[in-house]
Amino acid sequence: VEVLEHDKCLFLRREDGAVFEETRLDAQFPAFKRPPDEDPHWWVLNTEELKSAIPFLESGASKEDDRLRFTRPDDNGPVILSMMTTTGTSAEQSVSCLESGSLKDADPIPDEGFVIAYPNLLKILQFVTSDTVRFGVSRRKKTGYIRFLDHHFKNEDGEGGDEYLTVAVWLR
Numbered sequence: 001v002e003v004l005e006h007d008k009c010l011f012l013r014r015e016d017g018a019v020f021e022e023t024r025l026d027a028q029f030p031a032f033k034r035p036p037d038e039d040p041h042w043w044v045l046n047t048e049e050l051k052s053a054i055p056f057l058e059s060g061a062s063k064e065d066d067r068l069r070f071t072r073p074d075d076n077g078p079v080i081l082s083m084m085t086t087t088g089t090s091a092e093q094s095v096s097c098l099e100s101g102s103l104k105d106a107d108p109i110p111d112e113g114f115v116i117a118y119p120n121l122l123k124i125l126q127f128v129t130s131d132t133v134r135f136g137v138s139r140r141k142k143t144g145y146i147r148f149l150d151h152h153f154k155n156e157d158g159e160g161g162d163e164y165l166t167v168a169v170w171l172r
Contacts, residue, residue: 001013001014002014002015038103039103039136039137039138039147040102040103040106040107040136040137040138040139041100041101041102041103041106041109041136041137041138041139042100042101042102042134042135042136043100043134043135043137044097044098044100044132044134044135045079045095045096045097045098045132045133045134045135046095046096046098046132047125047128047130047131047132047133049095049096050081050095050125050133051122051125053081053093053094053095054068054081054118054121054122054125056093057081057082057083057091057093057118058083058118060083060086060091061083061084061085061086061091062084062085062086065083065084066117066118066119067083067084067115067116067118067171068081068082068115068116068117068118068121069081069082069083069112069113069114069115070115070116071111071112071113072097072100072109072113073111075100077094077097078094078095078097079094079097080092080093080094080095080113081093081095083118098132107139108139109137109139109144110139114137114144115170115171116168116169116170116171117168117171120168121168124148124166124168127150127164128148128150133148134149135147135148136148136149142172143169143170143172144169144170145167145168145169145170146167146168146170147165147166147167148164148165148166148167148168149163149164149165150163150164150166152164
């Protein structure tokens with residue numbers, strides 16, 4: 001199926017050229033360029049630790065608060081996940097960082113870390129089947145984003161398949 005995009009609509013065309021569906025969207029497609037293939041910063045995290053830390057933090061958080069903060073105070077240490085509890089204190093969980101790196105000219109990640117909406121992260125993580133997940137962390141001025149690149153349906157020799165790119169934007 002070929003996907004044809006227009007400012008306010010989407011067409012799906014079969015291989016024989018027939019358009020078999022048209023969908024009108026409520027808003028214009030966002031102008032978002034594909035992030036570069038090299039992430040300015042990257043963390044390889046243990047998937048199970050990450051998947052279990054989030055619900056633990058969520059259990060003590062206010063139901064209206066979906067903000068999950070990521071910090072890494074020590075470049076050789078774990079990534080710290082934190083959320084505000086219903087009592088106004090910060091609860092923390094550490095997740096093993098198995099590998100990490102930064103490009104030489106990369107803007108540094110803020111010392112106070114960054115915040116993303118944990119429900120969105122949980123939706124992304126539900127499709128991660130490997131033992132590790134790679135966070136590509138990028139900063140743009142006062143904000144930034146996390147990039148997840150995943151490959152599915154590869155042949156037995158590791159070739160082919162589909163590439164899925166998911167981007168989660170930092171909250172301000």
